[in-house]
Amino acid sequence: MPMKTIVCLGLALAAAVAHAEEPPVFHRYAITPLVGGTGFEAYINSSGAIAATQRSPDRAFVWTSPGQRRFLDIPIAGKPAVSGINDAGTVVGQVEYQIDPSSLSAGAYIANANGTYVNIGAAFPSYSLAHYVNNSGTAVGEFGTVAGPEKAFIYNNGTLTTVGAENSWDGIGFHAINDSGSIAGSQRGNRTGVFTAFTYHDGQFTYLPGLGGTVNSVHDIDSAGTVVGGSNFSGDAYGHAVMWRDGEAIDLTPGFAYSTTAFGLNDLGQVVGTGSGPGWIWTDGRVAQLNQLIDPASGWSIDSAFDINNAGQIVAHGCKAMLTECGVLLLDPLGLVPDPPPVPEPSTVLLLLAGLSVLFAGRLHHR
Incomplete structure (x- = not known):
């Protein structure tokens, strides 16, 4: 056997042994279905309270334990959606309403745990979306204007601040804010379909690199300012989940042959997300599909993972075989x-979705 081949085999064996000796970082998970949690948006705070929605009838609620739901009777007519919940139980989101038979719009709201509400959308007659609320009660989002492109907003204790796009960008959205006031979001290029991710603090923008494509989405930011989302590869055929840390874009799912996006992270560096395949979790540089970490006898298959708190609890969406039951978990x-074991290849049906933009769930944000 040639010496080069022997050396290569030796290196491969050493790598395999080193990997086998790595301490475990993944957990097995117990599943609790949320009764009534049928919508495709759900977010969890540090105590395990979950903001979610049900359909037929359309209602938003906070779930605290099996059988314990507090409905948000938002005094705005329309179809409610949730976008986040903070540790005090304050929920943000938007209410969709019909403008005319062919078009919908949305108005942003804040629902406090004491039952009071703030109709942020009243300030923006075109449309508005509240994406995120931090533990200081500061909410961020975006709104449209009749005369021009989208702008971003910051709302805190009755004070509303708006921020326009910088330089040649013609649209902007604030998608997440941490307790230090650092904001993450994206700006859209002038009629080009280009989306660039950024952080924003004390009035200053810092732009984030991508994976080579023209679309970058942002979904969450932790207490240290680490941001997660998605970024397309060159050519924009598909993209991968990304963590932006110390000015670097880190591909979180390098072994996945289909599109992925990161939706949530906690302060322990754990990240969850979804894509054209099942929901997954990333931790300590390693990634696993959540379906590999649950009891197969449960009958559930997890298609999306929305959020994770510092206790490691995950809120996800899944279905049973033949779609006999689907809901928030x-x-x-x-x-x-x-x-x-290594991530399996997706099915043909899932691969058909691989060309979708990583922005397909750009409205999903939390805490």
């Missing part, structure tokens, strides 16, 4: 388990 971590 709470995943509670159990004991650590060895790394699951």
